[in-house]
Amino acid sequence: MSRLLKALLLILPPAALGLFAAGCGSSTPTQARLVNAIPDTAQYGTALDFEINGTKEFTDIPFQGYLPVSGYSSVPAGNATIEGLETGTATEAFNSPVTLGAGSQYTLVATGFATNTSKVAIIPALDNNNPPSADKVEFRAIDASPSGPAAVDIYILPAGSSGPLTPPATIADLAYKSTSKYVTVAFNPSINGGPNYTMYVTATGTTTPILITQSLSAGSSSQGSIRTLVFTDQQNINQLNPLAIVLDDLN
16 A cells, blocks of 8 residues: 555545546546548648647548447546547537536537638537337437537427328427437337438428438347437538438447
């Protein structure tokens, strides 16, 4: 036992000792994956590298790309600065502050426009990959479309459903730079190996779909599944992208 620890044991109350021990580090590292949702990334070539506190963590991510392609990378916890760099150079495209909790998992989404770096931001979406029960699927959405509606409603219906959309939406009133809660739906079997669900997106408070009508697949009925949906602009077009990025978080 070190002299410092012996001294602390003598002079500090138990509660303070607990705080000291917690501050000495966590056995579970902070983990993250990074999604590039900046639609005019081509302003800086074809892709961007991303540094966290001066250390390059993610390399050569094009618009709508993400790394790692599965799982997570270990990253520093606490207050951090994320810099987007022209791939293979030290030329900074933007920087944005972010705070990451120790021992947590995040989906970091870079959004905004490369031509207006003051508007570029990182959305730090806190992930929860605890498996849902069998026959259940969890969906979570991140709105990273700066040119979409002020807020959107998302309807996720069994594939093959017909008829007009009927509120309430599966995920309601999702604003730009916001992350929804995880929403649990019953597993819907696919037909002849096709998709399990169809997703419709409307401006909040309406039931007329805009641009997006997307098929979604979700594992099998024997295992609970999780999917994250990331909405972006179209590349170099200031309009909501017809297709969201779908991240297969679990199963």
